[in-house]
Amino acid sequence: xxxxxxxxxxxxxxxxxxxxxxxxxxxxxxxxxxxxxxxxxxxxxxxxxxxxxxxxxxxxxxxxxxxxxxxxxxxxxxxxxxxxxxxxxxxxxxxxxxxxxxxxxxxxxxxxxxxxxxxxxxxxxxxxxxxxxxxxxxxxxxxxxxxxxxxxxxxxxxxxxxxxxxxxxxxxxxxxxxxxxxxxxxxxxxxxxxxxxxxxxxxxxxxxxxxxxxxxxxxxxxxxxxxxxxxxxxxxxxxxxxxxxxxxxxxxxxxxxxxxxxxxxxxxxxxxxxxxxxxxxxxxxxxxxxxxxxxxxxxxxxxxxxxxxxxxxxxxxxxxxxxxxxxxxxxxxxxxxxxxxxxxxxxxxxxxxxxxxxxxxxxxxxxxxxxxxxxxxxxxxxxxxx
Amino acid sequence: xxxxxxxxxxxxxxxxxxxxxxxxxxxxxxxxxxxxxxxxxxxxxxxxxxxxxxxxxxxxxxxxxxxxxxxxxxxxxxxxxxxxxxxxxxxxxxxxxxxxxxxxxxxxxxxxxxxxxxxxxxxxxxxxxxxxxxxxxxxxxxxxxxxxxxxxxxxxxxxxxxxxxxxxxxxxxxxxxxxxxxxxxxxxxxxxxxxxxxxxxxxxxxxxxxxxxxxxxxxxxxxxxxxxxxxxxxxxxxxxxxxxxxxxxxxxxxxxxxxxxxxxxxxxxxxxxxxxxxxxxxxxxxxxxxxxxxxx
Numbered sequence: 001x002x003x004x005x006x007x008x009x010x011x012x013x014x015x016x017x018x019x020x021x022x023x024x025x026x027x028x029x030x031x032x033x034x035x036x037x038x039x040x041x042x043x044x045x046x047x048x049x050x051x052x053x054x055x056x057x058x059x060x061x062x063x064x065x066x067x068x069x070x071x072x073x074x075x076x077x078x079x080x081x082x083x084x085x086x087x088x089x090x091x092x093x094x095x096x097x098x099x100x101x102x103x104x105x106x107x108x109x110x111x112x113x114x115x116x117x118x119x120x121x122x123x124x125x126x127x128x129x130x131x132x133x134x135x136x137x138x139x140x141x142x143x144x145x146x147x148x149x150x151x152x153x154x155x156x157x158x159x160x161x162x163x164x165x166x167x168x169x170x171x172x173x174x175x176x177x178x179x180x181x182x183x184x185x186x187x188x189x190x191x192x193x194x195x196x197x198x199x200x201x202x203x204x205x206x207x208x209x210x211x212x213x214x215x216x217x218x219x220x221x222x223x224x225x226x227x228x229x230x231x232x233x234x235x236x237x238x239x240x241x242x243x244x245x246x247x248x249x250x251x252x253x254x255x256x257x258x259x260x261x262x263x264x265x266x267x268x269x270x271x272x273x274x275x276x277x278x279x280x281x282x283x284x285x286x287x288x289x290x291x292x293x294x295x296x297x298x299x300x301x302x303x304x305x306x307x308x309x310x311x312x313x314x315x316x317x318x319x320x321x322x323x324x325x326x327x328x329x330x331x332x333x334x335x336x337x338x339x340x341x342x343x344x345x346x347x348x349x350x351x352x353x354x355x356x357x358x359x360x361x362x363x364x365x366x367x368x369x370x371x372x373x374x375x376x377x378x379x380x381x382x383x384x385x386x
Numbered sequence: 387x388x389x390x391x392x393x394x395x396x397x398x399x400x401x402x403x404x405x406x407x408x409x410x411x412x413x414x415x416x417x418x419x420x421x422x423x424x425x426x427x428x429x430x431x432x433x434x435x436x437x438x439x440x441x442x443x444x445x446x447x448x449x450x451x452x453x454x455x456x457x458x459x460x461x462x463x464x465x466x467x468x469x470x471x472x473x474x475x476x477x478x479x480x481x482x483x484x485x486x487x488x489x490x491x492x493x494x495x496x497x498x499x500x501x502x503x504x505x506x507x508x509x510x511x512x513x514x515x516x517x518x519x520x521x522x523x524x525x526x527x528x529x530x531x532x533x534x535x536x537x538x539x540x541x542x543x544x545x546x547x548x549x550x551x552x553x554x555x556x557x558x559x560x561x562x563x564x565x566x567x568x569x570x571x572x573x574x575x576x577x578x579x580x581x582x583x584x585x586x587x588x589x590x591x592x593x594x595x596x597x598x599x600x601x602x603x604x605x606x607x608x609x610x611x612x613x614x615x616x617x618x619x620x621x622x623x624x625x626x627x628x629x630x631x632x633x634x635x636x637x638x639x640x641x642x643x644x645x646x647x648x649x650x651x652x653x654x655x656x657x658x659x660x661x662x663x664x665x666x667x668x669x670x671x672x673x674x675x676x677x678x679x680x681x682x
Contacts, residue, residue: 170467
């Protein structure tokens with residue numbers, strides 16, 4: 001049945017927009033916060049995801065999670081620049097998006113303005129890896145260095161489990177749905193008939209086609225873990241401790257004790273990826289502080305400069321610093337947190353303490369007499385702990 | 387036909403309305419087929435034939451007994467997603483019945499065989515749509531709520547499935563696999579990595595008995611698979627066109643009324659060209675045309 005356009009509220013755009021279903025927010029919304037400044041592109045998250053969910057035959061090219069170097073890395077090749085090019089130049093009017101979303105720009109006969117990658121675009125997961133661009137002269141904080149540096153940074157990518165998913169809008173069979181309990185977006189594996197409309201519609205290119213079962217699959221937000229109160233595989237495998245699996249409230253219901261609400265709504269340090277596309281994505285990024293602002297504004301919207309300033313001052317902001325230190329400190333999902341007496345603590349929904357992390361680790365000085373002798377020689381210094 | 391106009395041009399100009407038969411012509415509106423008028427002469431008649439029908443042999447001489455109807459095809463632009471560009475203008479249809487089975491032979495121009503599904507790789511297919519009851523048919527939009535239609539779809543992919551030659555190894559013949567779940571896990575656990583198959587999705591199965599899927603639908607987007615394996619069929623590609631034979635029992639238990647002579651039926655068709663990225667609603671379709679079964 002043909003769907004009808006309706007008006008919905010997209011708070012990331014600061015305005016109403018067109019969508020193909022009524023606004024229907026889940027009881028709580030799965031979200032992930034990424035601190036891009038901490039990522040080294042080790043792909044531990046990618047391996048954790050792949051070895052959990054997508055190592056089957058037919059899933060060879062599937063990376064529900066991937067890390068790509070920006071601006072010249074992308075998987076599939078050129079996904080974001082192609083989508084931006086298709087949409088054309090658009091403007092923000094302050095915090096209000098004045099341009100068109102992918103739903104509003106959809107041509108006749110389509111639900112979404114979509115870009116379909118070629119088959120070969122899925123061939124190069126590491127294209128552009130570590131390739132820098134630009135000039136350090138454009139960056140705000142490296143100007144005192146004696147040599148010229150170029151910039152690049154790593155973008156952590158999973159499905160955005162959008163509030164207004166393009167995959168859901170484009171599916172002619174209603175085979176993709178958003179779970180009311182946690183907002184996780186799933187492909188009904190029994191109902192999908194493999195038309196691949198979602199592969200074209202999702203601007204983030206996070207639905208994929210299984211070559212053996214011939215239906216679409218996508219990041220499931222590790223929902224079997226969420227249901228046990230645990231953070232996702234990509235989160236817990238992250239050695240940079242830059243991810244936080246959490247739940248996000250709509251802005252009017254923001255609770256500053258809740259980690260995601262604090263970062264997204266209160267401090268506004270974590271920003272959505274390409275909010276102008278109109279999907280209200282639910283993965284939020286603390287932007288890299290060394291990257292030219294115009295580039296970042298295109299990717300994360302108008303809040304970039306403020307977020308960078310906040311991040312630079314985090315060392316003097318115990319609450320923010322404490323919360324950032326809780327990233328990667330526990331496998332369990334932190335419901336609320338506080339920072340008292342130099343210690344950041346995370347709590348479960350029942351109020352019990354899950355984890356406590358000091359803002360400053362204690363320093364120990366080993367006395368010289370702990371130095372050990374080697375091969376009967378007198379102790380002359382410290383020995384590496386082997 | 388206007389002077390200088392080719393037969394193909396005329397068919398395209400005719401659009402979705404009307405059917406040009408070899409010896410039988412019927413004109414039909416989009417939804418109000420027949421109206422209150424007397425039924426017109428059927429555009430497609432299933433000729434009666436004793437004995438077995440060539441349900442999986444589109445090249446059988448038995449098809450010569452049936453008159454051919456040339457059916458104009460239009461790109462689907464009723465409900466999104468639309469088919470932007472038409473790749474084929476007409477379908478040629480013949481039908482036979484023997485009192486217990488009904489069979490169709492459908493041919494259309496298609497320069498390539500597309501019988502593997504992959505990323506942006508789609509398959510060739512053809513479908514026959516029938517009302518579930520005699521008389522005025524349900525809306526051409528694959529029926530409507532409370533007004534179901536019966537659809538039989540032959541897919542090139544499913545025909546290839548019968549040979550076992552499908553999947554990653556066929557799409558990418560030089561693929562090399564590392565350890566796969568079924569190398570190291572017990573079958574019950576390994577099968578979880580083919581979720582669609584495990585969930586019972588008929589699209590995800592590779593072992594199948596027929597290339598023809600039976601479907602009921604109550605409007606676009608409501609395609610519902612029928613597990614009955616009573617339909618048969620086979621397609622042959624000659625380098626420039628497909629010829630597909632498909633057949634099924636005239637008694638349609640659980641689907642609708644039996645297809646019987648002396649009743650007013652309709653039939654509609656759809657064609658998908660895989661190489662032009664046709665799939666789902668991005669298809670060529672023909673409007674209902676009057677259909678009848680010859681009296682024995």
